[in-house]
Each structure stands twice: as C-alpha cells, then as structure tokens.
Amino acid sequence: DAKTTQPTSMDCAEGRAANLPCNHSTISGNEYVYWYRQIHSQGPQYIIHGLKNNETNEMASLIITEDRKSSTLILPHATLRDTAVYYCIVRVGETSGSRLTFGEGTQLTVNP
Amino acid sequence: EPEVTQTPSHQVTQMGQEVILRCVPISNHLYFYWYRQILGQKVEFLVSFYNNEISEKSEIFDDQFSVERPDGSNFTLKIRSTKLEDSAMYFCASSITGANSPLHFGNGTRLTVT
Numbered sequence: 764d765a766k767t768t769q770p771t772s773m774d775c776a777e778g779r780a781a782n783l784p785c786n787h788s789t790i791s792g793n794e795y796v797y798w799y800r801q802i803h804s805q806g807p808q809y810i811i812h813g814l815k816n817n818e819t820n821e822m823a824s825l826i827i828t829e830d831r832k833s834s835t836l837i838l839p840h841a842t843l844r845d846t847a848v849y850y851c852i853v854r855v856g857e858t859s860g861s862r863l864t865f866g867e868g869t870q871l872t873v874n875p
Numbered sequence: 876e877p878e879v880t881q882t883p884s885h886q887v888t889q890m891g892q893e894v895i896l897r898c899v900p901i902s903n904h905l906y907f908y909w910y911r912q913i914l915g916q917k918v919e920f921l922v923s924f925y926n927n928e929i930s931e932k933s934e935i936f937d938d939q940f941s942v943e944r945p946d947g948s949n950f951t952l953k954i955r956s957t958k959l960e961d962s963a964m965y966f967c968a969s970s971i972t973g974a975n976s977p978l979h980f981g982n983g984t985r986l987t988v989t
Contacts, residue, residue: 795975862920864920865919
C-alpha cells in the first residue's frame with residue numbers, strides 16, 4: 764500500500780471548517796483514499812473514501828487533487844465532538860479483503 | 876444503523892491462559908477482520924477472513940492466534956496462551972465485499988494480561 768503523510772496535529776475553532784491534508788504521492792491507479800477517525804480508544808470510525816472524484820457525505824467532503832497525489836478531508840462545521848485522531852489510508856481497491864494499514868494520523872483538536 | 880458488536884468490553888486474564896474474544900459482524904457482510912492497538916500505539920492489522928478461511932494475516936498473527944466463524948453469525952479470535960505483551964484493545968471489523976467497501980469497526984475488547 765502507498766504510504767501517506769499527515770501532520771501530527773491540528774487545531775480548529777468550533778463552528779469553523781476543519782481541513783485535514785494528506786499526501787500520498789506514490790498512490791497507484793487502483794488505490795482508494797480512505798479516511799477514518801478514532802475518538803479516545805473507541806473503534807476506528809469510517810468517514811469517507813474516494814478514487815479520483817471528489818466525494819461528499821453527511822459527515823465530510825473529500826477533495827482529491829487531479830494527479831491524486833494528495834487529498835483533503837473537510838469537516839464543514841467542526842464541533843467539540845469531532846476532536847479525534849484522523850487517519851488517511853490508501854487501500855488497494857481490486858483485491859478482495861485487502862487490509863487497511865493505519866499510520867499515526869492527525870490529532871485534530873476542536874477548541875471552543 | 877447496523878453495527879459490529881464485540882464482547883466482552885473488558886477481559887482480564889492471567890498469563891498462559893487461553894482467551895476468546897467474540898464479535899458479531901454486520902449481518903450481510905462477508906469479510907471479517909481483527910485488529911489490535913497496544914496502548915499509545917498504532918492500530919495494527921492481524922487477520923482477514925472470507926468464505927471460512929483466512930485471506931491474509933500479518934506477522935503478528937502467529938501460531939498462538941486463531942480465528943473462527945463457528946455459527947454463521949459470530950466471529951471469534953482465540954489467543955491460545957496469553958502473554959503480557961498481548962495486552963491491547965482488540966477491534967473486530969467487517970465489510971460487505973473486499974474491494975472498495977469500507978470496513979466497519981466494533982468498539983473493541985480491552986484485553987489485560989496479568
């Protein structure tokens with residue numbers, strides 16, 4: 764799986780948009796970008812994933828650059844409950860049962 | 876919304892004892908996984924399981940570990956002879972298909988080996 768690079772930590776004011784960057788410059792054509800988050804020691808929570816088009820769901824938006832070498836997760840109106848570690852993961856999409864490989868992630872702290 | 880459930884939430888066992896961690900994946904999911912997270916460390920892949928056999932396993936998943944889907948609804952992880960270093964959070968996950976299908980995780984079992 765392609766490696767990803769994320770900032771160690773970020774801060775965001777409550778109610779503002781949180782923009783979390785991720786670099787994946789060695790991504791292959793069949794690899795998807797997944798975002799998960801982990802609050803305290805709870806299980807990782809799926810947020811969103813995409814291949815090359817931008818994606819949006821009720822939780823977040825995912826913006827993938829045209830060359831697919833980086834992406835940004837956007838939480839449009841961050842709340843205190845969005846404080847968590849956010850993981851950007853690149854995963855092979857064609858292999859059945861392919862694993863997710865978690866890195867260190869970004870600790871996002873939403874401040875009142 | 877359907878979810879992955881894990882029991883127990885906390886298990887304490889003595890070194891050398893066998894322990895079984897249980898998971899009920901989401902009902903229409905076909906792929907099952909176990910991960911672990913030692914306190915303060917990354918979430919690590921252990922094993923994936925499909926069609927009643929292991930699809931992939933990591934170097935962590937040695938002979939003391941085994942997985943089973945005994946009755947079509949439960950998915951279990953057995954640690955044969957626990958060591959102190961097996962103390963960790965163990966997360967079960969499932970997905971509908973393997974490709975392009977997100978994994979959904981349970982909230983884990985905290986295993987403490989004394």
